[in-house]
Amino acid sequence: ADEVTLQLKWVTQAQFAGYYVAQDQGFYEEEDLDVTIKPGGPDIAPAQVIAGGGADVVLDWMPSALASREKGLPLVNIAQPFKSSGMMLTCWKDTGIETPEDLKGRTIGVWFFGNEYPFLSWMSKLGIPTDGGEEGVTVLKQGFNVDPLLQRQADCISTMTYNEYWQVIDAGVTPEELITFKYEDMGVATLEDGIYVLEENLEDPEFVDKMARFVRASMKGWKWAEENPDEAAMIVLDNDETGAQTETHQKRMMGEVAKLTAGSNGALDPADYERTVETLLGGGSDPVITKEPEGAWTHDVTDKALN
Amino acid sequence: MGTMETGMQTDSLEAGTEAAAASPVVIEARKLDLTFQTNDGPVQALRDVNLTINKGDFVSFIGPSGCGKTTFLRVVAALEHPTGGAITVNGMTPDEARRERAYGYVFQAAGLYPWRTIARNIKLPLEIMGFSKAEQDEHVDRVLKLVDLEGFGGKFPWQLSGGMQQRASIARALAFDADILLMDEPFGALDEIVRDHLNEQLLELWDRTGKTIGFVTHSIPEAVYLSTRIVVMSPRPGRITDVIESTLPRERPLDIRDTPEFLAIAHRVREGLRAGHAYDD
Amino acid sequence: MGTMETGMQTDSLEAGTEAAAASPVVIEARKLDLTFQTNDGPVQALRDVNLTINKGDFVSFIGPSGCGKTTFLRVVAALEHPTGGAITVNGMTPDEARRERAYGYVFQAAGLYPWRTIARNIKLPLEIMGFSKAEQDEHVDRVLKLVDLEGFGGKFPWQLSGGMQQRASIARALAFDADILLMDEPFGALDEIVRDHLNEQLLELWDRTGKTIGFVTHSIPEAVYLSTRIVVMSPRPGRITDVIESTLPRERPLDIRDTPEFLAIAHRVREGLRAGHAYDD
Amino acid sequence: MADVALANHARGGAVGAGLRRMSAALVPVVVVVAAIIALWYVACVPMNIKEALTQAERAGAVIDPPSAIERRDASAIGLVFRNSDHIGATFGQERPRLPAPHQVGQELWNSTGDMVLRGRAFSKRSLIYHAWVTLSATVLGFAIGTVAGVALAVGIVHSRVMNMAVMPWAIASQTIPILAIAPMIIVVLNSIGITGLIPKALISAYLSFFPVTVGMVKGLRSPDAMQLDLLRTYSASQSETFWKLRLPSSMPYFFTSMKIGMAAALVGAIVGEMPTGAVAGLGARLLAGSYYGQTIQIWAALFAAAILAAVLVGIIGAIQGVTLKRMGMAR
Amino acid sequence: MNYILGWSIAFLIGASALNVAMANGEGRDQALTRFVVPMLFGASLLVLWEGITRGLNVPGVILPAPSAIWETFQANLGTLREDFVQTFIKGALSGYVIGAVAAFAVALLVDASDFLRRGLLPVGNFMAALPIVGIAPILVMWFGFDWQSKAAVVVVMVFFPILVNTVEGLRATDRMQRDLMRTYAASYWQTLLKLRLPAAMPFIFNGLKISTTLALIGAIVAEFFGSPIRGMGFRISTEVGRLALDMVWAEILVAAIAGSAFYGFVAFVESLVTFWHPSQRRK
Numbered sequence A: 001a002d003e004v005t006l007q008l009k010w011v012t013q014a015q016f017a018g019y020y021v022a023q024d025q026g027f028y029e030e031e032d033l034d035v036t037i038k039p040g041g042p043d044i045a046p047a048q049v050i051a052g053g054g055a056d057v058v059l060d061w062m063p064s065a066l067a068s069r070e071k072g073l074p075l076v077n078i079a080q081p082f083k084s085s086g087m088m089l090t091c092w093k094d095t096g097i098e099t100p101e102d103l104k105g106r107t108i109g110v111w112f113f114g115n116e117y118p119f120l121s122w123m124s125k126l127g128i129p130t131d132g133g134e135e136g137v138t139v140l141k142q143g144f145n146v147d148p149l150l151q152r153q154a155d156c157i158s159t160m161t162y163n164e165y166w167q168v169i170d171a172g173v174t175p176e177e178l179i180t181f182k183y184e185d186m187g188v189a190t191l192e193d194g195i196y197v198l199e200e201n202l203e204d205p206e207f208v209d210k211m212a213r214f215v216r217a218s219m220k221g222w223k224w225a226e227e228n229p230d231e232a233a234m235i236v237l238d239n240d241e242t243g244a245q246t247e248t249h250q251k252r253m254m255g256e257v258a259k260l261t262a263g264s265n266g267a268l269d270p271a272d273y274e275r276t277v278e279t280l281l282g283g284g285s286d287p288v289i290t291k292e293p294e295g296a297w298t299h300d301v302t303d304k305a306l307n
Numbered sequence B, C: 001m002g003t004m005e006t007g008m009q010t011d012s013l014e015a016g017t018e019a020a021a022a023s024p025v026v027i028e029a030r031k032l033d034l035t036f037q038t039n040d041g042p043v044q045a046l047r048d049v050n051l052t053i054n055k056g057d058f059v060s061f062i063g064p065s066g067c068g069k070t071t072f073l074r075v076v077a078a079l080e081h082p083t084g085g086a087i088t089v090n091g092m093t094p095d096e097a098r099r100e101r102a103y104g105y106v107f108q109a110a111g112l113y114p115w116r117t118i119a120r121n122i123k124l125p126l127e128i129m130g131f132s133k134a135e136q137d138e139h140v141d142r143v144l145k146l147v148d149l150e151g152f153g154g155k156f157p158w159q160l161s162g163g164m165q166q167r168a169s170i171a172r173a174l175a176f177d178a179d180i181l182l183m184d185e186p187f188g189a190l191d192e193i194v195r196d197h198l199n200e201q202l203l204e205l206w207d208r209t210g211k212t213i214g215f216v217t218h219s220i221p222e223a224v225y226l227s228t229r230i231v232v233m234s235p236r237p238g239r240i241t242d243v244i245e246s247t248l249p250r251e252r253p254l255d256i257r258d259t260p261e262f263l264a265i266a267h268r269v270r271e272g273l274r275a276g277h278a279y280d281d
Numbered sequence D: 001m002a003d004v005a006l007a008n009h010a011r012g013g014a015v016g017a018g019l020r021r022m023s024a025a026l027v028p029v030v031v032v033v034a035a036i037i038a039l040w041y042v043a044c045v046p047m048n049i050k051e052a053l054t055q056a057e058r059a060g061a062v063i064d065p066p067s068a069i070e071r072r073d074a075s076a077i078g079l080v081f082r083n084s085d086h087i088g089a090t091f092g093q094e095r096p097r098l099p100a101p102h103q104v105g106q107e108l109w110n111s112t113g114d115m116v117l118r119g120r121a122f123s124k125r126s127l128i129y130h131a132w133v134t135l136s137a138t139v140l141g142f143a144i145g146t147v148a149g150v151a152l153a154v155g156i157v158h159s160r161v162m163n164m165a166v167m168p169w170a171i172a173s174q175t176i177p178i179l180a181i182a183p184m185i186i187v188v189l190n191s192i193g194i195t196g197l198i199p200k201a202l203i204s205a206y207l208s209f210f211p212v213t214v215g216m217v218k219g220l221r222s223p224d225a226m227q228l229d230l231l232r233t234y235s236a237s238q239s240e241t242f243w244k245l246r247l248p249s250s251m252p253y254f255f256t257s258m259k260i261g262m263a264a265a266l267v268g269a270i271v272g273e274m275p276t277g278a279v280a281g282l283g284a285r286l287l288a289g290s291y292y293g294q295t296i297q298i299w300a301a302l303f304a305a306a307i308l309a310a311v312l313v314g315i316i317g318a319i320q321g322v323t324l325k326r327m328g329m330a331r
Numbered sequence E: 001m002n003y004i005l006g007w008s009i010a011f012l013i014g015a016s017a018l019n020v021a022m023a024n025g026e027g028r029d030q031a032l033t034r035f036v037v038p039m040l041f042g043a044s045l046l047v048l049w050e051g052i053t054r055g056l057n058v059p060g061v062i063l064p065a066p067s068a069i070w071e072t073f074q075a076n077l078g079t080l081r082e083d084f085v086q087t088f089i090k091g092a093l094s095g096y097v098i099g100a101v102a103a104f105a106v107a108l109l110v111d112a113s114d115f116l117r118r119g120l121l122p123v124g125n126f127m128a129a130l131p132i133v134g135i136a137p138i139l140v141m142w143f144g145f146d147w148q149s150k151a152a153v154v155v156v157m158v159f160f161p162i163l164v165n166t167v168e169g170l171r172a173t174d175r176m177q178r179d180l181m182r183t184y185a186a187s188y189w190q191t192l193l194k195l196r197l198p199a200a201m202p203f204i205f206n207g208l209k210i211s212t213t214l215a216l217i218g219a220i221v222a223e224f225f226g227s228p229i230r231g232m233g234f235r236i237s238t239e240v241g242r243l244a245l246d247m248v249w250a251e252i253l254v255a256a257i258a259g260s261a262f263y264g265f266v267a268f269v270e271s272l273v274t275f276w277h278p279s280q281r282r283k
C-alpha cells in the first residue's frame, strides 16, 4: 500500500470526520492507501509541517495557504471538501451591538496564527481600524477557548459555527443573549479546510495518482459522514487520544460540519477561489497577499479522482 | 579517683573564694548542671560546677575537648541556659546582665562580618548600643591603637592576616566598656610568636583596666602565663577537677615562663589535665 | 640584623651538612627561590633557601605565618615548582621522585575522603599505585596497628574523633613505603594531651623505621621534642634564619621537656623565631 | 537513682522521639494546607460570583444590579455582599473561574482512583494514562539531559577552552524561550525524521541539562586543593583523580541538581506535548481542558503534574539518601 | 561535499583551534581573552548555522539563515521595540519586581516563625513544581489579556525560587555570628539589618539570578494563551503561523539579548552588593 501522512489543522474532532471515517471504514484501504492522520494543535502550522517533510498532504485554510505561498512555500490546493465558511463573530447582545458598524470602540477576540486574515479583510472592508480607539476595534489575540466572552473580557469573539459557538451555549448562555455575524453573510467568507500539497510533487504522476485515490476515499468518507453523522461522531471520538471530547458535542459538531461540506464534491469551485482572493487582496494597508496568486490550485487531482 | 578530685575541687574552690574575699564577687556558679538533649541521648556538658570569680580575676579554663569550657562561658553570657543549679552575674541573672551589656565576648574564630570594614566591625556593638557617631569614632580609634591596628580601619577582614583579624575581634569586644571579658580560645589559630605578643598585650590591658576575664585555652603555658586562677576541667560529664591559684606576680615578662615557679605550676596543670584525660579516643 | 641572620644561616647550614655527612643526602636545596604572581604583585614565598637533609633526619620547620614552611614542603613534594635555584630529592628532580612515589605527605587537616571508610582511605594510594588486593589488605592491617586504630577500619572518618582522624591520615601516608614523610602541621588542631600522645608515637615510629621526616609546626616544644634538626624561618621574603641541631638523645620520654637541656634549645628556637618576627602584620 | 530515672527517661524518649519528630514535621504542613484550603474556599466566592449571578438571573432570580453589563464593572466583593444568598452557587459551577477544592479533588479521584476501581486505569480519560505518557517522555528527556549535562560539566571542568567558550553560551541558551519555539523544534526534528517520543524528550532534555551542568561543574570542582594535592603526591592520573576524587565528592551536588533537572524535564515534557498535536499526556490534557474551558479538568491535570513531580523528585531523594548513606556522606 | 558547508566547518575547526591556543596561552587570564574566546565560539556556531542553511538549502520556513534573521531584525526595529516594551518592560519586569518583593516579604514572615517555615516550605516546593504552562491560561482568565496577566505569571514563576533562597539565606548565618549579636543584646530588627540580611545577600541574589531567565520565559509563554496584538510571545506565535520564521528568530534574538543582559545586570549588582563574598573576591 502507498503511504500517505495527513496533517490536520486542529485537534481530533468532527471537523475532520471525513478522514477518520475513510480510515475507519476502510475506504483508504480500498484505494490501496495506508494513511496516517496526525492531529494538529494550537501551535501546529500545517504549512510548516509539510515544508519540513512531516506530512505529504495537509489541511489548511486558504488565506494562510496563500500567504505561505507568497512566503515561498508553494502550496497547491488539490481539493476543497468544505464548500462554505463556518467562521463567525459572536457577541453579547446586551452590549448593544446590532450591526457590524456597532463594532467600533469594542474589544474583539480574534484567532491569529494565520487565521486572522478574514477578520482583517472584513474590518478593512468596513473601514474600521484595528488598533483600538473610539472609532476602531481593540483586537485581542484570543486563546483556545471562549472564556474571553464568558468572562466579558471581550464583547465579541471569533467562533466556528460547529464548535466554539456551542461551547458558549453549553456554558449556559441562551442563543437569545447572543448576536452572531457569519463571514458568509458578511460577504467576506474565505475557503476553509482545503487539501494542500507541495507544487513540486505534482510533477510526479505517481504522486498525483496517489492523491487522486486519497481525495476519492476522503470524499467518500465525507459523504458517509454526512449521511451517518452520529456514527461518524463516534468514530471521531474513538480516535481522540486526549479523552477530552464529549459525545454530545461531537455529534452536534458533525451536524454543523455536514452543512459546510454539503455543497462540495471535493473539486474546488474556481468562483469560490476568486472570491477568497478578492477578499484577501482587499485587506487594506497590510494585505495578506500582495498580488494575484498563480497556480495556487489545480483540478488535476480531482479530475482524476471524480471521473 | 573520683572522690579525690571532688575533694580537691571543693578545697581549692573554697580557698579561692576566701583568698579573694576582698574584691566583690562578679560571677557565682552553684551546682550548675547543663544537659543537652541530642538525638543519641542526653549529653551532660556540665555537672555540679561550683565556681566564684571575683572582680579583677583572670581565670583560665583548660581541659580536653568536650569538657564544657565553651559551654560554661556561654552559660555566663546567657547564650545557654543551665538545666540545674544557679548562676549570678553581678548579682543578676546572666540574662539580665546581658541586657545590661555587661559582657565582651571573643569567640574562638575571629567572626568578623566580611561585609564590614574593620572599623565598621568594631562599630557594630556601638551602633547597637546607641552610641553617637562621634563617640563611635573615638572608641574605634582608641581600641584600634590598643591592638596595634592603626591605619587598618578601612580594610575588609579578608584583606588582613589571621592574626590581625583576631586582634580586630578583640578590639571589637573591648570597644564598649564591658566589665567582663569572656574569651574562648581567642589565640587558637595563631602562631606562637604572635600569640606571645598578644598574650603580653592582653595582660597589660587587664592590668590597666582591672577587667574580669574568663579565658579558655588549650595551651598550658598560656594558661599559666596569663591567669590568676586556672580551672582544670574534665569531660563526660563536664566538671571541674582542679582549681589552681597562681603564685606568679602580677607583673609578668615573657621569660617568666622559663622560671622554676612557672614550670611548677605548669607541671601541676599538666598533671591535673592528664588525670582527667581519657585515652579512649 | 639582616647580615647577621644570613651569616648565622650559612654557618649552621654548613655545620648541619658536615655533621651528618655519614648518611646519604636525601633532599638538597640550593639557592631555592619561589615567587608567586598574585594580583597585588609578586610574593616572594622562598628566597635563597639552602638546605641539606640526610637520610633518617627528623627536620622541623618553624616560623611565623607566611614564612614559606608549607611552600618549601610543597616544593619538595613537587606540588610547587621553584622559580629559581635547584632542588634534588634522592638525586632526582622532585617530579621524578614523585613519580617514583617517594613521598608520604600528611596535610595540616586530616583530609580523609568522607565517602571512604578508614580502611579504604588508607587503600587509596595503594589502589593508585597498583598494589594487589591482598597486598592492600596486608598493608592496611599493618598501618592500622601502627597508629593504634585496629578495629576502626570499617568506620567512616566522621565517626572518629579528630585525633583518630589525624592518626588515620598518618597511617595513609605510611601505607606505602615512602622513604620521605612530609608532615605539614599534622597536629595543629589537637589539644595538648592528645598531641603529646601522638608525638610520642611518631617518635617511636621514626626510631623504628628510620624514615626521613620533614615536619612543620607552630609549637616550639613540639619542634624541640621531635627533631634532630630545627629549621627556623622568617617571612617576607620567606627564608631560613637559623638551623639548630638538637643535642637531645634519640630516646626521649615526655618529661625530657622539663630538662634544662630541652629548655635551652627551646630558648634558642624562641630567640631565633623572635628575631625573624616582624611586628607589622 | 537519678541515673536510673534519667536512663528511663532517655529510653522513653527514644521510642517517642521518632513519633514526635514525624508529627513535628507533619503538623505545620497540615495546618498550612488547611489554611490554604480555607482561603481557597473564601476566594471562590468573589471569583465565581459573577457567573453565579448570571446563571441565577437566567433562572429568573432578581439580582442587584440586574444586568450583566452593570455587573461586569462592579466589584466582586460588593456583589457578594449585595447578593449573599447566591454564595452557595459559587462552589458548584461547571466552569468556575476558580474551582472549589472539593471539585478538584472529586475530578482527580474520578480520573484516577475511580478509574482504577473500574479497571480502566489506562483508558484515555484516566489521568493515570496521561501521566504515564508524560512520564515516559520526562524520564527519557531527563536521562538525555542528565547524561548531556554531566558530559558537558566533565568537559568544562577538564578543559579550559570548554570552560571559557561554552559556559557563557550555556547561560544564554536558557534565555531562549524554548517553550515558545517548541513547536518549531518539533517540526524541524520531524523534517529530519525524528518523531514520536524523541522530540518531546529532547525539549525536556534541553530544559534539564542546564541545572545538571551547573550543579555538576560546582560538584566536580568541590574537592579542595588539599584533596587534589594528596592525589598529586601519589602521581595519580587525571582519570584516577576523576573517579576517585572528583566524582565521589560531586555526589551531593549531583543529586540536588538532578532534582531540579527532573522538575525541569517534566515541564519540558508537558510543553512538548502541547504542540505535538495534543495527542496524549498531561500537557495535552491541560490544553484540552483549556480549549474546552474545563477549568476543573485543568486544575486536576495541574495537580496531577505537581504530584508526579513530587513523586519523581521524591524518588531521586530516596536514591540520594541510600547512595549517600552507603557512601558514608549522609550524617 | 558542499563547499559552503565545508567552509563553515573549516571555520569552526579553525576558530576552535585558535580558542584552544588562546585559552591555554600566555594571556589566558586577561579580560580580553575571556571575552574573545566565547565570542569566537559563538561566531563559529553562527557561521556553521549559516553554512548548513545555505549549503543544504534548508527552506526559510523551516530554519532561516542568521543573515536573513539579522536583516529582518534591522528592518523591524520598531515592531521589535514595541514588543519588547510590552513583554519585557511591562510584563516581565513588573512581575519580577512584584514577585521578588512579595517573596522577600513572605520570607521574612516565614523566617520569623519556625512553624510557618516548616509548614510553608514543603507546600511551596510542591507549588513550585506546578508547570506554569498550565497556570498561564488560568491567570489570563483572571487578569485579562494585557500585561497584567503576564506579570501575574511571572510573579508565580519567580516567587518560589526567591522565597526558598531568601529563607535559606536568612538562616545562613553561623551560630557564632548570631551569638555575637546576642551578647550585645541586639533587637530582632538590629540583628536582621546588621547581620542576617547582609549574610543572606549571596543567597538572595542566587534566587534573583535564576529568576531573570524565568521571568522572560514566563512572560513570553503567557502571551500564547491570549494577549493584545503586540508582545514578543504574540509575535512569535503569530509569525510562526504566517511562516515568517525570520521574524520569529528576530524576536528570539531580542529575547536572548534581553535575557542575557538582564542576567548580566543582576549579576553585576550582585558583585557590588556581595563584594565581600569569597566567590566574588577571587576575580
Ligand SMILES: Nc1ncnc2c1ncn2[C@@H]1O[C@H](COP(=O)(O)OP(=O)(O)OP(=O)(O)O)[C@@H](O)[C@H]1O
Binding pocket: B036, B037, B038, B043, B044, B045, B063, B064, B065, B066, B067, B068, B069, B070, B071, B072, B238
Ligand atoms: N548545642 C549543643 N547540643 C548538644 N551538645 C552540645 C552542644 N554544645 C555542646 N555540646 C556538647 O557538650 C559537651 C561540651 O562541649 P563544649 O563545647 O563546652 O566543650 P569544650 O570544652 O569547649 O571543647 P573544645 O575544646 O573542643 O572547644 C560536648 O560533649 C559537646 O558535644
Ligand SMILES: Nc1ncnc2c1ncn2[C@@H]1O[C@H](COP(=O)(O)OP(=O)(O)OP(=O)(O)O)[C@@H](O)[C@H]1O
Binding pocket: B191, C036, C037, C038, C043, C044, C045, C063, C064, C065, C066, C067, C068, C069, C070, C071, C072, C238
Ligand atoms: N598559591 C599561592 N599563590 C600566591 N601566594 C601564595 C600561594 N601559596 C602561598 N602563598 C604566599 O606565600 C607565602 C608563604 O606561604 P606558606 O603557605 O608557605 O606559609 P607558611 O609558612 O606555611 O604559613 P602558615 O604557618 O600560615 O601555614 C605567603 O605569603 C603566602 O601568602
Ligand SMILES: Cc1ncc(C[n+]2csc(CCO)c2C)c(N)n1
Binding pocket: A009, A010, A015, A041, A042, A043, A111, A112, A113, A115, A143, A144, A160, A162, A163, A164
Ligand atoms: C490558536 C489557534 N486558534 C484558532 C485557530 C483556528 N482554527 C483552526 S481549525 C479551528 C476549528 C476550531 O473548532 C480553529 C478555531 C488555530 N488554528 N489556532
Ligand SMILES: [Mg+2]
Binding pocket: B069, B070, B071, B184
Ligand atoms: Mg570550645
Ligand SMILES: [Mg+2]
Binding pocket: C069, C070, C071, C184
Ligand atoms: Mg602552612
